[in-house]
Amino acid sequence: MNRKKEIQEKVEQALRSLDGLESASANPHLYTRIRVKLDQERTAWSWLANFLSKPMVAIGLVAVVILLNILTITSNNSSADELNDQLVTLAQDYSFQPSNILENGINQP
Amino acid sequence: MTDPRFIERLRQGEEAAFCQLVEDWKDRIYNTALGLVQQEQDAEDITQEVFIIAWKTIHRFREESSIQTWLYKIAVHQSLDAIRKKKRKKRFGWMTPILGSDENGESDPGDFIHPGVQMEKKQEAQVLFRAIKKLPEQQQVAYSLQKIEGLALKEIAQVMETTDGAVEALLNRAKSNLQKTLTNYYQTHKHE
CATH class of the missing domain: 1.10.10.10 (Winged helix-like DNA-binding domain superfamily/Winged helix DNA-binding domain)
Known part of the structure; x- marks a missing residue:
């Protein structure tokens, strides 16, 4: 019984331990640190913007994009030809040509 | 502090107004963050982050609530975010030796x-x-x-x-x- 009461008292004591708590103080140089962080962010973005806006870099990037587009188009064309060839071979193998159908007289009444 | 002229000065990007905001509120924001994350370095980082967010998003501040409520809201949000990140890190702590990243050996805030x-x-x-x-x-x-x-x-x-x-x-x-x-x-x- 005594033990239970003792624990209860300790619990109450712990719950009261934040009474009269003083506020913690932030770093006195907080503003300077925030300013440095903001400036660093700005510097990083402005460096990127400056770099991208240089005429040589901008022209180079445009050239790369155009080149990539050309490569994509030409590779698509060659693959279309390949596909066409394969279809023709397949049609020939299975005698799918319209001439064959006419020769066999399937469409005739 | 909820003076509309002061808010307007902040919106205009006036450096002195921002400095005043930080100086007036830094202790209360730090105290709030410290109470939640229970780690002094984390609380300082959160306090810095709160003011940076406030500075960048002041145009979104609606004057329906006070600037105090707005700052506390950001502080609570940032603190909970930090706690969740820490919990996640702890959960995947077994991967640290594999990945080899042991940032700064943070101590458990139990003490x-x-x-x-x-x-x-x-x-x-x-x-x-x-x-x-x-x-x-x-x-x-x-x-x-x-x-x-x-x-x-x-x-x-x-x-x-x-x-x-x-x-x-x-x-x-x-x-x-x-x-x-x-x-x-x-x-x-x-x-x-």
């Missing part, structure tokens, strides 16, 4: 003592802070804002975007949970 606690209450406060850490998120926020930051029920409700009644219920549940945790603790640690 945290708030710098504002009175000397003779330090031991009990340490046990209490450990118990607060185990509370569900919303109870932890409500309890910290009341006990550590000393906010009134109405102010807590505004920060948590809820009703006074809901905050009261959260505080009651927090107290009851703390009582249970502390009782368990003192039953197993007889000599403390």
